[in-house]
Amino acid sequence: MPNCCLAVSGNFRLSSLPARSVRWNDHSASDNENSGFGAAAITTAGTLPTGCVIHVPIVDEPGGSVSLENIRRAVRAIFIAASANQLEVIAIPGLGVGLNSPPLDETVRAIVEEICSYKKTYPSTIYLVDSSPDVVAA
DSSP states (O other), X not given: OTTXXXXXXXXXXXXXXXXXXXXXXXXXXXXXXXOOTTOOEEEEOTTSSSSEEEEEEOOSSTTOOOOHHHXXXXXXXXXXXXXXXXXXXXXEOOTTOSTTOOOHHHHHHHHHHHHHHOOSSSOSEEEEOOSOHHHHHO
C-alpha cells in the first residue's frame, strides 16, 4: 500500500521524530524548527500495514488542552501533506478525542467539516477510523 497513509496526532513535538524518517510539509517552518499547529511530518510506517504515517500536533504541551481550531488545523495539515506527497488514500482517526478535549460531537463535526471543504485531487479517498465505539457513533 505505498500510496496509503495513516494520520495520527498526539502529545509530541514534530521535532522529536527521528530525523531520517521525516518528510516535512510545513510551508512556514524549516526542517529543524519545532513546528507547531498547521505542520505535518510524514514518517515510515514501520510494521503498520500502511505506506506511511502523517504526524500532526494538536496541543501546545503534553497534557495540554485540545481546541477545535487546533483539530481543524491538524486536518488541514494532513491534507497538505497528502497532496504534496500525492497520497491517494488516507485514514484519519478521531483526532483530539479524550482528556482535555472539546465535546466528542463537536470534535468529530470539526473533522468532518474540514474533510467536506477539502477540494484537491489528493487524497482521493479518506477513511474515518477509530477503535472507540463512541467516536464511530459520533
